[in-house]
Amino acid sequence: MKLSIVTAVIVIIVAVGASAALYYANMPSPPSKMIKLREATFGTDMPYLTNSVDFLAKDLGFYEKEGLDFEITGLASTPLVLNALKAGQVDISGMSGSTALKLDATGDMATVVFVSYTGHGSPSVSVVVGKKNIASIQDLKGKKIGVGAIGGADQVTTIPILRAYGLDPDKDIQWIAIGSPAARITALMSGQIDAVTTSIMTWIPISGDPNLKIIINGEEYSKILPSVGGTITTVDFMKKNPEAIQKYTRAIIKASRYFAENKDAWIDAVLKRRPDLTRENVSKVYDFVRPGWAVNGGINLDDYNKAFDSWYQLPEFKDVPKVTPSSWVNTQFIDQVLKEIGVYKDRNIDDPGRSISGLMQVTVPLAKEADR
Secondary structure, eight states, rough: OOOOOHHHHHHHHHHHHHHHHHHHTEEEEEOOSEEEEEEEESSSSSSEEEEEHHHHHTTTTTHHHHHHHEEEEEEHHOOOOOOOOHHHHSSSEEEEEHHHHHHHHTSSSSSEEEEEEEETOOOOOOEEEEEEEESGGGGTTTTTTEETTTSHHHHHHHHHHHHHHHHHHTOOOOOEEEHHHHHHHHHHHHOOOOOEEHHHHGGGTTTTTTTTTEEOOOHHHHSOOOOOOEEEEEEEHHHHOOHHHHHHHHHHHHHHHHHOOHHHHHHHHHHHHTTSSSSHHHHHHHHHHHGGGTTTTTTTTHHHHHHHHHHHHSSSGTTSSSOHHHHHBBHHHHHHHHHHEESSTTSSOOOOOOOOOOOOOOOOSOOOOOGG
């Protein structure tokens, strides 16, 4: 007997609901004693990139299941976040690799990065956007590039890109400090500047503007400067609270795997926190970041070696003591999780780039590629 359309739809809904219920049913129950962990983030609006996992893991109960009483505090700027870490008001924070490295290498604050939100091999979420009459990045010679602040993260990451294409960032570019990503885009659209480095989530809503274009896309960007950074903590907190760091790392990796395999679940969770966004634009962002989920913890030391080499060529790093990734990046918490749940089998996503001692299994993705 044939199913009616209504019956078929009900069957599909029940099947999807049963699948989600089975996933959460298989998650361990939270322990009776919860461990407090406090994180500082930049701003109060959740970004809808792979680092959204930090917020959404809380919404969907991943931290709770690991036994963490997890608290997120949004702060307005990097200095405020750093001050909170120094004062012990928060325990961890997501941060760009170059900023965190400076803190540690100069002795300003002993920090360590121990897990990331962005997997190895993913296209950079940064793109260089400019006016439509700029045919190539070389045409930016003598032009104005808008940045948040002189010496800020967006300028620091743009400089190696310009150098790779034969431009002198000091002589060939006029750097204009403007402020927030929205302010920089407004300046670009009004003709005050000629180009900006911005994130893909800022670009997609304005991508239909015929007067703008991508000059350097995410894949080109990441070939020159891989995305590195992630969650940092102080060395002192890590030594005193290894259990909290371990639980957090486990929750992030599990949540990253869940979202890597469940596009609609990620979109629904994002829209619940960000009703100002459209489903269409969030879906486009997901398709862009899909290879970037940190399903194996997101730390590949080859990426860090390449990034360190680029950073130490910058004028801002002229007086920064030389350190190596191995002295600043700690993979022990990631490696412990991978021993427990296995390395993700899809080698197109987040190859850890190292052997995991004691690894007993390799996981199989929960969903086939065609089903994603």
